[in-house]
Amino acid sequence: MNVWPKGMKRTKSRVAIYKVLEAASQPLSPKEIHAKINQGDFWLSTVYRVLGQFEQEKMILRIAGMDVNHTLFELNRHEHKHFAVCIGCHQRFELDDCPIHEDVHVQAEGFEITEHRVEVFGYCAECLEKMRLSKVKHDA
Ligand SMILES: [Zn+2]
Numbered sequence: 326m327n328v329w330p331k332g333m334k335r336t337k338s339r340v341a342i343y344k345v346l347e348a349a350s351q352p353l354s355p356k357e358i359h360a361k362i363n364q365g366d367f368w369l370s371t372v373y374r375v376l377g378q379f380e381q382e383k384m385i386l387r388i389a390g391m392d393v394n395h396t397l398f399e400l401n402r403h404e405h406k407h408f409a410v411c412i413g414c415h416q417r418f419e420l421d422d423c424p425i426h427e428d429v430h431v432q433a434e435g436f437e438i439t440e441h442r443v444e445v446f447g448y449c450a451e452c453l454e455k456m457r458l459s460k461v462k463h464d465a
């Protein structure tokens with residue numbers, strides 16, 4: 326647990342949620358996190374509350390989805406990564422490069438950029454194939 330802040334108490338729910346995020350290879354929704362830790366002793370509202378605390382401590386990153394119900398969270402591994410999100414299945418695919426260049430210009434004098442997020446949406450090959458097949462069926 327290399328990013329656990331000194332002042333944060335290791336409660337059962339915090340540790341359980343942290344472990345799920347640590348083991349995850351891709352960002353998870355609060356519901357997915359809840360499903361992974363739930364042995365009947367945690368409420369979904371607890372997951373939301375703990376995620377809020379983690380976010381405040383910058384232990385995790387929020388990845389906005391197409392709407393609030395698809396907000397995802399991942400451990401802040403202090404890596405510089407961006408994802409493309411499939412609108413069909415909500416899978417995340419890592420981008421090769423950062424599309425933001427250092428000379429990005431903000432139309433406000435004196436503005437200092439400290440971080441950035443990039444959101445790319447589309448359809449993965451699997452979803453495209455599914456759509457193509459359903460269209461063929463529909464046309465036939
Ligand atoms: Zn897809």
Ligand SMILES: [Zn+2]
Pocket residue numbers: 405406407423424425441443
């Ligand atoms: Zn970037």
